[in-house]
Amino acid sequence: MSLDEYTIVGLGLLAVLFAARIWWRLSEMNSRLTETRIMQDEFRSMADVVITEWLVPPRGLGAVASKKKVTAAKKQSIQRAGPKTFYYLDSRQVQDLHSQAFQELEPKEVQTRESRHKAKGIIAKLNPFGAKYETGEATETEKLYEIEQTPAVMYNKVEKYLIQQGDVSFGLEDFEYNESAIGEFTTMCERMSSKFGFDVPEDLQRKFVSDRIRGFALDRVNEVSDASGYVAVQGEFTVSSVTNDSRVLTLNHPLNAYLSQEDPQVSIQLACDSGSLLPAGASAFTQANSVKITGFGKVVSWDKSAASLVINPIAIY
Helix, strand or coil: CCHHHHHHHHHHHHHHHHHHHHHHHHHHHHHHHHHHHHHHHHHHHHHHHHHHHHHCCCCCCCCCCCHHHHHHHHHHHHHCCCCCCCCEECHHHHHHHHHHHCCCCCCCEEEEEEEEEEEEEEECCCCCCCCEEEEEEEEEEEEEEECCCCHHHHHHHHHHHHHHCCCEEECCCCCCCCHHHHHHHHHHHHHHHHHHCCCCCHHHHHHHHHHHHHHHHHHHHHHHHCCCCEEEEEEEEEEEEECCCEEEEEEECHHHHHCCCCCCCCEEEEEEEHHHECHHHHHHCCCCCEEEEEEEEEEEEEECCCCEEEEEEEEEC
């Protein structure tokens, strides 16, 4: 093989190697571009979630966490309550509800009959087997018991009846939000920082979280304001007003802690008629005093100007 032929072969090999190098570099660049596109798509997807889920104000009640669980716990607490110490009991409301719920005539008295047998006998001492001779007489006693339908007894029956019928709302005084949603947002911000070098400022994160929880609280305000029918509430109420004719017990709603200064402060009020106060209530319901109670009654109205749910109580214990 001549020198020229060797030269041609060598140049050909160099061309092949050069082409392979170029192909490898192009393949490497294409792979990186593909990876970059995937990362860009992932970043865009995460950014879209941040924007749509957190920058857009939330709507609906789906964010309120464990609502059913809280309601069930309050219902169970009231149903399992033992004998009650009543602070307040509206006998007229109790009587009206009792007569509607239990229309069948109930017995006003119960008659019982008791039988007794009294035996008399002697033992024949001369008989080695101790023979015994007995005579006896039977007596019967009749007893008559009057069934006392006190307001407290009737109330317990009415409360149980209304709960069983599903006519009572529970937990209006509570507020819980979906903490898992907050955690998901924080995790997403951390991933964006570690994978893409994009840091969401901490003050901006705090504002997003605060705005989100405020949205949950505003949704809860709407739910409280829409409440109607019979309700049962539990908590520490403050006696906010005392007159000769009435007592007003007020609960400042815990959701107020998550509202802004521009938002109205929500409360639940039990408006009591002084004539239905029992001795325990008369001594406990004094001006500015705090009492831990269960209130059972019917919603009267939502006072929009005061952001207060007004309840006409049937019983407080």
